[in-house]
Structure formats: C-alpha cells, structure tokens
Amino acid sequence: MRYFLLGWLLISHAAWAKPKPKxxxxxxxxxxxxxxxxxxxxxxxxxxxxxxxxxxxxxxxxxxxxxxxxxxxxxxxxxxxxxxxxxxxxxxxxxxxxxxxxxxxxxxxxxxxxxxxxxxxxxxxxxxxxxxxxxxxxxxxxxxxxxxxxxxxxxxxxxxYRKLSARLRYRPTKSDGSWYPTPPAYIEAIEPHWRTVRPMVIDSCTQFKPLPPVPFSKDSSSAFFKLAYDVYQTGNTLTDEQRFIASYWDCNPFAVNTSGHMAIGFKKISPGGHWMNITSIATARAKLPFDKTILVHSLVAMTLLDSFISCWDEKYRSNRVRPETVINRYINVHWQPLLQTPPFPEYTSGHSVISTAVAELLSYLIGDTFAFTDNTEILFELPEREFKSFRQAASEAAISRLYGGIHYRDAIVNGQAQGKAIGEFVVARLKKLGVAPVL
Structure with a gap:
C-alpha cells in the first residue's frame, strides 16, 4: 500500500509539474x-x-x-x-x-x-x-x-508615396461635368496622384480600366440625367433598411457635422479597415492556424492597395462630377444626400471596386458560402450584421453608395466589374503559385 501511494504521488507530481500549454x-x-x-x-x-x-x-x-x-x-x-x-x-x-x-x-x-x-x-x-x-x-x-x-x-x-506631396497641387476644373469639392466642408481632392504608387500584384494602375462612364449631359432625356435622377429619386424614397445599409457601409473618415459656424469632425474606420476586420472575423470563425491567418490578412491588404490604385487611376482620369453637385444645380437646390459626399471624383465607386475584389479573394481562400457575423461597426454604435457570403457583403457595400446618394448606378456596376477582374487576377496568380484554399 505504501509503494502504491508513493507511485501515485510521483505520477501526480509529474502531472502537476507539467507546464501548461501556451x-x-x-x-x-x-x-x-x-x-x-x-x-x-x-x-x-x-x-x-x-x-x-x-x-x-x-x-x-x-x-x-x-x-x-x-x-x-x-x-x-x-x-x-x-x-x-x-x-x-x-x-x-x-x-x-x-x-x-x-x-x-x-x-x-x-x-x-x-x-x-x-x-x-x-x-x-x-x-x-x-x-x-x-x-x-x-x-x-x-x-x-x-x-x-x-x-x-x-x-x-x-x-x-513620398513623392506625392511634391507633385503639383490638384486644381479642380469648373466645367459642368467635372468634380468639384462638395459641402459641408468642401475638402480638397484626396490623393489625386495615387495612381503613381507602386502596386503589389497587378501590373500597373491601368491594367483594369473600367468601361468609360456615361457622358455628362444637362439634357433631361439623356442617359446621364437619368442616372442623376435615379440617385435623387432613390434618396427621396429610402426604406429604413436602405438607410441602415447606407450608414453601415459609410466608412467615411472625413465626416463633418456643422452647427452654425462650428464644424465638428467624426472619425470613422476606412472601407479597407472594415474589410480587414471582416477578414479577422472570418479567419477566427474558421479557426485557421496562425500562419494561414497571417497569409490571408496579407493577401487581403495587398488586394486592397492594388484596388485603390486601379480605382483612383480612373477617378482622376474621368474626373466625374458627384450627384450632389448635379442634383443641386439642375434638379433641386435644397437636396442633400443621406451620406456626406467623399472628397474625390465619382467614377468608379471605391466601395464597389475594393469590396468586390476582396470578396473574390476571400471566396477563393475561405469559401464562397462562408457565413459570418460582422461586428465592425459596433464601435460606431451600429449593430452586428449577418452575411451568408463575402460576395453578399460586397454587393451590399456597393449598392449602399446609391442609397447614400453619393454614386450613380453605372459607377457601382462598372466598379464591381473592375473589382471582380482585379480579384480574379490575384486569385489566378495565387493558383499559379500553388496557393490552395486555406479552409
């Protein structure tokens, strides 16, 4: 009995002394x-x-x-x-x-x-x-x-990037169809020379040029005027769900509220930051090991950068006027969009390009029917939102810009096509390198 107890104590001590797994x-x-x-x-x-x-x-x-x-x-x-x-x-x-x-x-x-x-x-x-x-x-x-x-x-x-500040300051033209700073803060153009930044995976900023935008026209029967009126009419008939979707995907770091002569800035997450957090949510839910989690985050970040380079190349080439400016000039001088208009040209929709590109990448790496709960906007007092797939989230992010009154429909649709092409290109490069889905 004495030997049994001694053996039991030795075994127990060994178990207690074993370091806890980190x-x-x-x-x-x-x-x-x-x-x-x-x-x-x-x-x-x-x-x-x-x-x-x-x-x-x-x-x-x-x-x-x-x-x-x-x-x-x-x-x-x-x-x-x-x-x-x-x-x-x-x-x-x-x-x-x-x-x-x-x-x-x-x-x-x-x-x-x-x-x-x-x-x-x-x-x-x-x-x-x-x-x-x-x-x-x-x-x-x-x-x-x-x-x-x-x-x-x-x-x-x-x-x-360091050369951007040394370039000539961007001066907006005053032609009817060209972008011009918008209220309430009339912020000057953001990153007009971003196309010159070196991309990570794509060959050049012009590799994925979208279809040209619908030409500007004041004619009320023109295709452009119909696009502007679509934004106006949509903004005037928004459902509660559409208002929420627009706010959920706002992601505008430049939001400014005015009260009399006072302007108050509100700091928000960037659209890329929203997708980086979605990536963190998805990799955690998928229980990916550390190394694969790093890989997925890195590839998403690169895709975001290349998507912005491609999108910003088109923005300052087409230099298209924002809906708010057109509607105030030719339809209703008192109309305001639900969201504040971002300080750069309209075409193509940045949300549409980057969201679609990242969704293509994540759909390949993690799955095209991967459901997740996005809690990114809790920080800004918005509730969690359920999505059945990355593509569903990207599609909602894209259409949110019409609900917000800051993009014409062709900028959204053609932006999605531009983003899809970028995402497919990145995925094709990964496949060629033997990178398989991580889940």
Missing part, C-alpha cells in the same frame, strides 16, 4: 491589427493610404512566417520588386511572436502617429510573458521583428 498566438492577431486601425482612425488616414499601411504592416509578418513555414508562399515570389529578406533560421526567437511584433513595429515607423503603438507593443510583450514566454525568446523575437520592419520600411520608401 495559448494559440493567433488570438493576438486581431487586437494587434485593431490597434493599427485605431491609430489610423486617430490620424484620419484617407482610404488609399490606409490600404498602404495595412499592406506594409503585414508584409514583414508574412515574410517572417513564410521563411519558417514552407507551406506559406513568400511574398518575394509574386510581389513587385520585393526580394526575400535575410532572416535567422534558428532559435531562440519565436517566428510567430516576431510576426506579431513586426506588425506593430512597422506601423510605428510608417504611420504618422505610430508612436502610439509603443504602448501596444509593451502590452503584447506583457501578455506573452504571462503566457510563459521567457525574456530570451521575447528579446530575440523583438530583435528579428525590428530588423524586418527596417527592411520593410526601406522597401516602402521606393513605392513613390
């Missing part, structure tokens, strides 16, 4: 990316620039992961002008910790108020220490992350 590091990814998003909201980063920051923040994490997991395609195999980075191939660093920290470190260096991410870096390391990671591993992982972030920032410096 939590999956994937649980840290969404809050890490959300921290980056919150800094961009703080800075009122415009939608194209936000897509660039997401892309570079994830590019280093993607490369770190790919170098330690042969099943993850390296961005050096398909991203323009990007070379494989020189990284240590052995311990003591943890590559997943390095990838997480690299997201924050890259954001810290690139985003204007990136210094705000230092508190998030400290918080992340504190949590990881509580989870059982020792100082040697954490310090080595941070060193790798910092080295990679420096290389990513160096790569980013060659994408022409």
């Amino acid at each position: 939590p999956d590091l994937g649980t840290h990814l969404q809050p890490t990316l959300f921290a980056v998003t919150m800094v961009m909201i703080h800075d009122v980063v415009n939608p194209p620039a936000a897509s660039r920051f997401y892309t570079y923040c994830l590019l280093g994490a993607h490369e770190i992961t790919a170098q330690r997991n042969a099943g993850i395609v390296s961005p050096s195999s398909f991203v323009r002008e990007f070379k494989a980075l020189d990284l240590p191939a052995s311990e003591p660093y943890n590559y997943q910790i390095a990838a997480l920290y690299c997201i924050l470190e890259t954001g810290r260096q690139l985003i204007p108020s990136g210094h705000l991410l230092e508190a998030e870096q400290t918080k992340l390391l504190g949590q990881l220490k509580k989870e059982g990671y020792g100082d040697p591993v954490l310090q080595a992982s941070v060193a790798v992350a910092q080295a990679v972030a420096r290389q990513i920032v160096g790569y980013a410096a060659s994408d022409n």
